[in-house]
Amino acid sequence: MSPRDASQAEPMRTDHQTAAHNRWLAAEIQDALDDPRPSLTLEEAMAAMEAEIDAVERVSAIDRAPAQEPVASRAPRWQ
Incomplete structure (x- = not known):
C-alpha cells in the first residue's frame, strides 16, 4: 500500500463505520417508533x-x- 493510500484508508474506514452506525441507529429508532x-x-x-x-x-x-450495611437513601437519584 502506498503512503497516499494508507493516509486515505483510515478516513474511509471511519466513514464506513459511521455509516454502519447510522444505519443501526436509524433501525433502532424505527423499532422504537413502531413498538x-x-x-x-x-x-x-x-x-x-x-x-x-x-x-x-x-x-x-x-x-x-x-x-x-448499605445506607438506604430515599432521595431520587435523577433529580
Whole structure:
C-alpha cells in the first residue's frame, strides 16, 4: 500500500463505520417508533430504573460483610 493510500484508508474506514452506525441507529429508532406498547412518562421510567438499581444494590449488599450495611437513601437519584 502506498503512503497516499494508507493516509486515505483510515478516513474511509471511519466513514464506513459511521455509516454502519447510522444505519443501526436509524433501525433502532424505527423499532422504537413502531413498538405498539404504550409510552412511559419520565416519572414511570425513572421509578422503574430506581427499582432496578435498588434490586442490584440489595443483591450486592448480600455479598458484603455484615459490618458493611448499605445506607438506604430515599432521595431520587435523577433529580
